[in-house]
Amino acid sequence: MLRRLSKPIRTIVRWQLGATVALALIAGVAAGGAAGISAAAGGLVSVAAGLAAAWVAARSSAKSAGGVLLGALRAEAVRIGLALFLLWLVLANVGGVVVTALLGSFVVTMIIFSMAFFVRDY
Numbered sequence: 001m002l003r004r005l006s007k008p009i010r011t012i013v014r015w016q017l018g019a020t021v022a023l024a025l026i027a028g029v030a031a032g033g034a035a036g037i038s039a040a041a042g043g044l045v046s047v048a049a050g051l052a053a054a055w056v057a058a059r060s061s062a063k064s065a066g067g068v069l070l071g072a073l074r075a076e077a078v079r080i081g082l083a084l085f086l087l088w089l090v091l092a093n094v095g096g097v098v099v100t101a102l103l104g105s106f107v108v109t110m111i112i113f114s115m116a117f118f119v120r121d122y
Contacts, residue, residue: 008119009054016047016109023108027101035098042105045086050113053079083110 020043028036053075060071087106091097 006054006058008116009050011119012113012116013047013050015112015115016043016050019109019112020044020047020105023101023105027098027105031098031101034096035101038098038101039105041090041094041097042087042102042107043109045083045090046106046109046113048086049079049083049110052082079113 020040023043024036024040027039056078057071057075060067060074062068062071083106087102090102091099
């Protein structure tokens with residue numbers, strides 16, 4: 001799936017996955033295995049939401065500025081909605097979640113996703 005996405009999205013997803021691994025290792029060493037797993041889950045929630053948003057944006061066939069804006073807003077709504085749903089799913093169904101590690105990793109990787117705008121497409 002990543003080969004079909006634009007270079008900025010592929011780059012950002014790689015950065016997100018790298019940050020997720022690093023944060024999971026740091027949390028695991030600092031606070032134990034449950035914190036490491038929680039940090040990994042937080043990062044993966046963000047990655048999944050970002051990929052869903054990229055997929056929705058790629059399916060948009062806008063031909064006007066208004067259409068492009070509507071497509072971008074739709075993709076952002078999908079990203080936020082899916083992220084909230086997945087966070088709720090993890091918090092409601094996984095026992096022993098370390099909330100600070102989960103949310104910390106989630107926030108860092110969501111911020112990384114917002115940097116896609118700055119990645120060159122060549």
